[in-house]
Amino acid sequence: MGTDFDNGITDLNLEDIARLSGVSRSTVSRVVNHHPNVSEITRRKVLEIIERYNFKPHPAARALASQRANIIGILIPHIVSDLFTDPFFSILLQGITTAANSVNYSPILWLTSANVDESAFYDQVFNDRLADGMIVASATVNASFIKRLDQRGKPYIIIGRPFTAYEQSSYVDSENEQGARMMVEHLIKQGRRRIGMITGRSGLTSSHDRLQGYISALQHADIPIDMRLITPAGDYSDASGYTGMKLLLHHRIDAVFAANDVMAASAMRAIKEAGLRIPEDIAIGGFDDMGISRTTEPQLTTVQQPITQLGDYAVRGLIDLLEGRVEPPFQQMLPVKLIVRQST
Amino acid sequence: MGTDFDNGITDLNLEDIARLSGVSRSTVSRVVNHHPNVSEITRRKVLEIIERYNFKPHPAARALASQRANIIGILIPHIVSDLFTDPFFSILLQGITTAANSVNYSPILWLTSANVDESAFYDQVFNDRLADGMIVASATVNASFIKRLDQRGKPYIIIGRPFTAYEQSSYVDSENEQGARMMVEHLIKQGRRRIGMITGRSGLTSSHDRLQGYISALQHADIPIDMRLITPAGDYSDASGYTGMKLLLHHRIDAVFAANDVMAASAMRAIKEAGLRIPEDIAIGGFDDMGISRTTEPQLTTVQQPITQLGDYAVRGLIDLLEGRVEPPFQQMLPVKLIVRQST
DNA sequence: AAATATTGTGGGAGCGCTCCCAAACTTGTT
DNA sequence: AACAAGTTTGGGAGCGCTCCCACAATATTT
Structure with missing residues (x-):
């Protein structure tokens, strides 16, 4: 030999x-x-x-004979233009690919792009014959989208509960509302009463749910909701956290909950620039628990979201659907955890 | 019907x-x-x-019969853990996938992950029979890696000139050295003499080349190189830009060149915190020209790097290799451009 | 020991394409 | 009108697997 x-x-x-x-x-x-x-x-x-x-x-031969390619499609919208400084999607992507590899699936990637015709792009996505199933970031999802997804006749899982038809569709999501509520309750327990919120990008259930958690925590503590303390234009970006905080500073608040860590970090800059101390003058909490939360000064109290596991569950769920081990809808909410550090 | x-x-x-x-x-x-x-x-x-x-x-049937799957592999190392705040890889990924889609190729993704056995991972990558060719981010590349890539017998393109064996291997890269040099020459032309540099992550040719450009600009202007003005521990991250700048502030510099925009932005924070004005006291230049450079205050002068096109050329080059229209090595350097804004 | 159940093995057909070769049809040339 | 050369079309073989069915070998029961 x-x-x-x-x-x-x-x-x-x-x-x-x-x-x-x-x-x-x-x-x-x-x-x-x-x-x-x-x-x-x-x-x-x-x-x-x-x-x-x-x-x-030979994978092609195998795919042809078995009608299963061991490929999953990953669809993520405008990763770049909008969610620039937010590593959420990068981490998610990593989680999905790692999970896929561990069960011998190959991930193929669909990223929308600003300078490409959207409808042609989605035609491509929906006519794809390679992927056995798809994992879709919910930001893309609306009613007609789900309809086409269903028509495709292959299983799919949405990451992040969609607004539309979510009773019937399969998704994996974090307990955003509960997490937000835990954070705000924590702030209240620290004696804070005028608590602002910097919201996430509108149109995403994560933003909606975190806001909902904020509201519900205040209501349960009988603190009236003051709409002026809720920034309307947050979008998870560094810039929007900074400007959002600048606005809130006009309303003598004693705490603020930012819908993600990126915005919390930039809000902290705004607070410091205003000559205020964290947490003495203003306490601040974030959401995600990514790397940044440990590098801010002081370290950021935040809600830990299991981003990698989100990808993990999505892959496992998809494959369970694929192999008929489970019937759709497959729905899974992952727990979150309050991480108290120095900023509150 | x-x-x-x-x-x-x-x-x-x-x-x-x-x-x-x-x-x-x-x-x-x-x-x-x-x-x-x-x-x-x-x-x-x-x-x-x-x-x-x-x-x-049916793609599998086609692949089996023609022995070409119209799939390209994309290999990117530790996207998350290390290069957290740097959207470079996200933009690159988007560029590659968009280019691939436009020529009817599907990208499959390989991302290394901290908690996965590396050698098993690479076995998987190199034994993959699906991808017709690969696009590899150079950060992963060393001599033995290139050897295995060659053994695989399928074409590949490295994004970013590798240190090793780069005469023979195919790559696409930006004119990093020239860009850095343009930037530093620009600073010199503005009358700056004590110019610091915040370097990129060591082990990457981009960092090396940008440092080289800085050095060569100074030499041509007969300004002696002061090693204390070159931060040793930059790594393209937000945090390292900030701490790097703090260090440089001990050496009364009048300008600084950061190896990317992310570090430039955080360096600006450090400068402001020290009570200095930009650009009056310290001028600052970055590299990349990503979204951030327009949101800083003042807006950042930077070197524009065509990240999306990098992906574009990589895909086109790879397919040219694949279809035998061109012989390896395929090597392409893309031009960069000085964008002067308010920070210099 | 024979009959039956169980486990292990081989071969054929077929998955849906590509690609080669031969046949049929055009067109042009003398 | 006969033939060469080019263009268009069809059919067969084959890509490398899976999966079903039949058969062989072995184990279990009576």
Whole structure:
């Protein structure tokens, strides 16, 4: 035998492996696919040859024969233009791809782009025949979108509860409302009463739910809602956190809840520039618990959201749907956790 | 005929389309693949049927028969953990996927992850049989990596000139050195003499080249290099820009060049906190020209790098290699541009 | 020991394309 | 009118798997 085929790609196929190990194509196939009815002895024999030649079944052939490509589509909207400084989608993407790889699925990526015709783009997405299923970031989702997704006839999971038709669709989401509420209750427990909120991008359920949590916490504490303390134009970006905070500073607040850490960090800058102390004059809480929350001065109290796990559950859920182990809708809410640091 | 097959996926195949349009499988195949030898009249006839039924050839079948899957792999290292606040990779990713889609290729994504065994991960990457070619972010690249890439026997393109073996490998890169030099020459022209530099993450050619440009500009102006004015620990992150600037402030500089916009923005914060004015006391320049550079106060002078085009050229180059239209190494340097705003 | 159930193995057909070759039809040339 | 050369079309083989069914080998029951 040769010596250094160890690393390169061998162009052997099932048939070759079968011949080399003295069995039939079918048996090799069974071994490769972990089918039960193979005797231990032949299994070993075949596996040895497979190892030796570093044989990997041809994915296209497999996909053609089985009508499953082991590919999942990931659709994420305008990742760049809008959510510039927010690493949420990067982390999510990483979570999804890692989870997919761990179960031998390949992720193919669809990112909308400003300078590309949207309708042509979505035609491409929905006509795709490669992906067995899709994971969709909810920001893209509206009623007609869900309809097309359904028409496609393949399973999908939405990351983030959609506004539309969410009773029937499959999604994975964090307990945004509960998290926000926990944060605001924490602020109240610290004796804060005039609590502002810097909201997230409108049109996203995460923003809606976090605002809802803020409102509900105040209501339960019998603190009247003051609309002037809710910034209308937050959008999860660094810039909007800064300007949002500037506005709130006109209303002598003693605490603020920012709908994500990025905005909280820039709000902290605004607070400091106004000559106020954190947390003595103004306490501040964020949401996400990403890297930044530990690098701010003082460190940021925040709500930890399991972004990576969001991807994880989405992948597992999708594959469960794919393999018929579970019936849609598959819906999963992941718990969040209050992380108290120095900013409150 | 039915009425609403307009949008759903039809499960017709070439054979069906052939029957419906009264020609043979082969002819339909020719039409689909834009082969020349089809008479105008049959082409039209077939196209009409294809449109009507929204027929798309089955990618797996096509891949199996042609041994080309129209898939490109994208490999990006530790996007999250390290380059947290730097949207460079997000924009790049968007550029690549958009370019790929426009030529009917699907991008599959490989992201390294901290909590996954690296060697297993790379085994997966290199044993992948799906992708026809790969686009690799240079941060991952070392000699043994390139060797395995070569062994794979499929074309690849590195984004960002690698340190190793770059004479033989295919890459696309920006004129980092030239850009840095333009920036520093600009600062010198403004009368600045004590110019600091906040460097990028070590181990990347972009960091190296930008530092090189800084040095060469100073040398050409006969300004001695003062090692104390070069921060050793920059890494393109927000935090490192801030702390780097704090250090430089001990050395009464009158200008600073940050190796990217993210660090420039946080350096500006440090400058302001020290009570100094921009650009009167300290002029500052960045690199990249991403969204941030327009939201800083004052707006940031920077070097515009064509990130999206980087992805574009990488995809086109890869496909040229794939289709044998060009011989490796394919190497392309993209021009950069000095954008003067208010910070200098 | 024979009959039956269980487990293990091989071969054929088929997934939906591409690509080659041969046949049929055009067109042009002498 | 006969032939060469070019253009257009159809059919077969094959890409490398999966999956079903039939058969062989072994284990279990009576």
